[in-house]
Amino acid sequence: DTDGTVTPNDAGLDWAVGKKKTDFVGIRGLTRPDLVAKGRKQLVGLKTRDPKVVLEEGAQIVEDPKQAIPMKMIGHVSSSYWSENCGRSIALALVAGGRDRMGETLYVPMPNGVIEVEVTGMVFFDETGGRLNG
Structure with missing residues (x-):
């Protein structure tokens, strides 16, 4: 879901970067x-x-989705699957200003019509951690 342009912060992984380290490859x-x-x-x-x-x-x-073609693209779907556990489809995407868009409705224009999507967190099953902490 990431490539060489995605930083740990972009991927929601900034917690994994040592904040107290003064020097490391990539700092x-x-x-x-x-x-x-x-x-x-x-x-x-x-x-x-x-x-x-x-x-x-x-x-x-x-x-x-009603803007003139060529449309201004703000992101793309990086992975998408049917989740039997969730009983629905789930997807990950790279979206401009993504974390500031939680709950926002965006659109995926396709040849057969426009698909509405809601921007969410990346945890789809047991979002509250009840099974882990229960």
């Missing part, structure tokens, strides 16, 4: 202005409004 890169800029694409979860619809991996995401 300079993590402070570059373009790598900490507001609005970078961040990894988020997506739930389709129709739980039976499984998104296509690589599908583009837009804010306004």
Whole structure:
């Protein structure tokens, strides 16, 4: 779901970077202005409004499906599957300003129509941790 352009923060993994370390391979890169800029694409979860619809991996995401073509793409679906445990489709996506969009409705234009999606966290099963902590 990530590539060489995604930082630990973009992937929601900044907790894994040692904050007390003064030097390590890659530390300079993590402070570059373009790598900490507001609005970078961040990894988020997506739930389709129709739980039976499984998104296509690589599908583009837009804010306004009625905009003129070529549409302004704000992200793409990085992985998408049917989850038997959740009883619905689930997906991950890289979306501009992703974590600031929680609960927002976005759109995936496809040849057969537009698919509505909700931006969510990346935990789809036992979101509250009840099974782990119960």
